[in-house]
Amino acid sequence: MDFNVKRLAADAGTFLSRAVQFTEEKLGQAEKTELDAHLENLLVRAENTKAWTEKIMKQTEVLLQPNPNVRLEEFLYEKLEKKVPTRMNNHELLGQTLIDSGNDFGPGAAYGNALIKCGETQKQIGGAEREFIQSSALNFLTPFRNFLEGDFKTILKERKLLQVKRLDLDAAKTRLKKARMPDARAAAEQELRMTQSEFDRQAEITRLLLEGVSSTHAHHLRCLNDFVEAQTTYYAQCYQYMVDLQKQLGSFPSSFCNNNQSSMPGGAGVSVPTIPVSASLPSVSAGRPSAAASGGFNELRSSNGIRKARVLYDYDAASSSELSLLADEVITVSSVPGMDSDWLMGERGNQKGKVPITYLELLN
16 A cells, blocks of 8 residues: 555656656756657658658548548447448439430330430440449548557657656756755656666657658559559440440431431431540541541532541441441542542442541551
C-alpha cells in the first residue's frame, strides 16, 4: 500500500514538473530544447503526408461514389462490420429501364430492339464500374486508410512521448541551474544524465519511424499505379462496349436512324455515315474534310475521274451496297452521278461499294 502511495506521489510530482516547464516555456520564462533540423523536417513531411493522404482519399471516395448519403451509409455499415446491401448503380438502373421499355415496345420492332441493345450495354458499363470501384477501394483506398489508422497513429504516439521526454529533460536542466548545495547539485546532474539519455533514445525511435514515411510513399506510388491501371481497364471496357453498340445500331435500316428521311424527294433512304469512335480521334473539325480535302473531292466529283485514297478509320458496312474499310489501307475511289455528296464509290480488288468520304484521304 505504501509503495502505491509513493508511486502515485512520484507520478504526480513528475506531471506537475512537466506542467510547470510547459507553462514557463509558453510564457517565455524557460528555455526549450529544440529538435535537430533533420528531425524537424521529417516531422513536417509526415504531417504533410497525413494531410494530403486524407484529401486524396476524400476526393477519391467522392469520385467513386458521388452521392454523400450513400457514402455515409457505407461508412456506417463498415463501422458496424456489416455487409453493405447490393444496389444497382446508375448505369445499371438506366440499362434496366431501357430494356423494360424495349420489351414493352416489342423486341421485334427496330426501336424496341435498339432500346434493349442500349440497355444491355449500359448494364455492361455498370458492371465494369462496379469492378473498378471494388478494385480501387481494395488496392488504393485501403492502403491509404491503413497508413492513417496504423503507421501514422504510431508516429503520433512516439512523437507525444518525445515531447514528454523533452519536457522532463528541460525540467531537469532547470533544477540543475537552481541547485546550490553539492548534494542537490549531484542529484540534479544524475537526473539530467538520465533524462538526456531517455530523450536521445526516444528521438532515435521517432526518427526511425519518420524515415519510414519514405517507404510509405513508395507503397502509395504502387497503389497509385494500381488505381490508374484499374481506371484504364474501366475506360477501355466502356469504350469497347460503346463501339460494339455503335456497330449494332449501325446495322439497323437507315429509315430508323434518320428522322428527316421522309422529307427527302421520293422518300428515298440515304445512309448517313457516323463519325468513328477512335482512341486517336483528331480534333472536332475532323468530322468533315478540310478545305483542301473538300476541294479534292469536289474536283473528283466534277471530273468523274478515279483516284487513290487512304482509309483513315475502320468502317463496317451498314448494308450490302456499302464497302467495309480498314484503317490505313489504300483503295480506289470514283464518283457516280446522282450519288450523295458524302459518299464515293470504292473498289478493292473485285469488291465494290459505297464509302463515306469522312473516312478517306485522297492521295496525289
